Amino acid sequence: MTTFVSRSGWGARAWTNRSTNITPQNGGVAVHYVGAGSVARQDHADCAAQVRGIQNQHMDGNGWADIAYTYLVCVHDHVFTGRGTNTRTAANGSNSGNQDWYAVCALIGSSDSVPTALVNGIRSAIETLRATGNAANGITGHRDHVATSCPGEILYGMVGDGSLDPGGGGGGPGNPPGWPGVYFRYPPITRHASVSTWQGRMSERGWSITVDGAYGQASKDVCLAFQREKGLTADGVVGPATWNAAWTAPL
Ligand SMILES: [Zn+2]
Ligand SMILES: [Zn+2]
Numbered sequence: 001m002t003t004f005v006s007r008s009g010w011g012a013r014a015w016t017n018r019s020t021n022i023t024p025q026n027g028g029v030a031v032h033y034v035g036a037g038s039v040a041r042q043d044h045a046d047c048a049a050q051v052r053g054i055q056n057q058h059m060d061g062n063g064w065a066d067i068a069y070t071y072l073v074c075v076h077d078h079v080f081t082g083r084g085t086n087t088r089t090a091a092n093g094s095n096s097g098n099q100d101w102y103a104v105c106a107l108i109g110s111s112d113s114v115p116t117a118l119v120n121g122i123r124s125a126i127e128t129l130r131a132t133g134n135a136a137n138g139i140t141g142h143r144d145h146v147a148t149s150c151p152g153e154i155l156y157g158m159v160g161d162g163s164l165d166p167g168g169g170g171g172g173p174g175n176p177p178g179w180p181g182v183y184f185r186y187p188p189i190t191r192h193a194s195v196s197t198w199q200g201r202m203s204e205r206g207w208s209i210t211v212d213g214a215y216g217q218a219s220k221d222v223c224l225a226f227q228r229e230k231g232l233t234a235d236g237v238v239g240p241a242t243w244n245a246a247w248t249a250p251l
Helices: 044-059 095-100 116-130 153-161 193-204 217-230 242-246
Strands: 001-007 026-035 071-073 080-083 101-109 138-141
Touching: 001 138, 026 116, 044 080, 044 101, 044 242, 071 116, 080 116, 095 101, 101 116, 138 153, 153 193, 193 217, 217 242
Parallel strands: 001 080, 026 101, 026 138, 071 101
Antiparallel strands: 071 080
16 A cells, blocks of 8 residues: 655745646656665665655755655655656756656665556556546656667666556466557657567467567557558557557457
8 A cells, every 4th residue: 555755745945946747648658767776775764764864965966946756765665755746857968858747766776676666656656647637648767858778777677568557467378468659650759668568469379470579660560560460550650549449350
């Protein structure tokens, strides 16, 4: 059961400025982690201080108006309110990223594991952003917006296979992983963790396709042929129907 922690609950400083110029109905939620090494706190009593330290770094080191993230989630299933709903973030590394996507940061580093309690907290944060923050169903990793290792291999794999989606997902035979909420189109090339998931599934189905996480002309050609074969709208775009058919349509 996730516990939400208010800004006063973790001792946040006041922000110096904030903007409500955000349109998450066009994107959704981008997932982050803190960075390299091991940073997860064993004792939950230490987590609020960690969040305060991140805020100090963002405000005093980077000169930002506030902590950059919308929410921060610790390994103990607590969700700390950063900028909160309906507020533009500074975390996603690009104008379009900060315009259309909230930012949820896991309080782990590359050497830390991803316990179930953390996954629960991330799902709760995303669920809240959909329910009260107008977020669309998309879930991306920071690296989908800018060149970075964030949010690390484990979490980024979970972005791709639907594990972070509060609506379920997870996949398995005959049980399609939840549609990631991101349309694969070309051009330009669509890069997203879930592109590899779809390419891998199409390869399993016997299509000749490279599993490289990049949806370009070759992937689009496979998509078009698959859509024609299954009587789907042949638009070369992997949306919910084409995604689900990859798992559920007869071979
Ligand atoms: Zn990040
Ligand atoms: Zn904690």
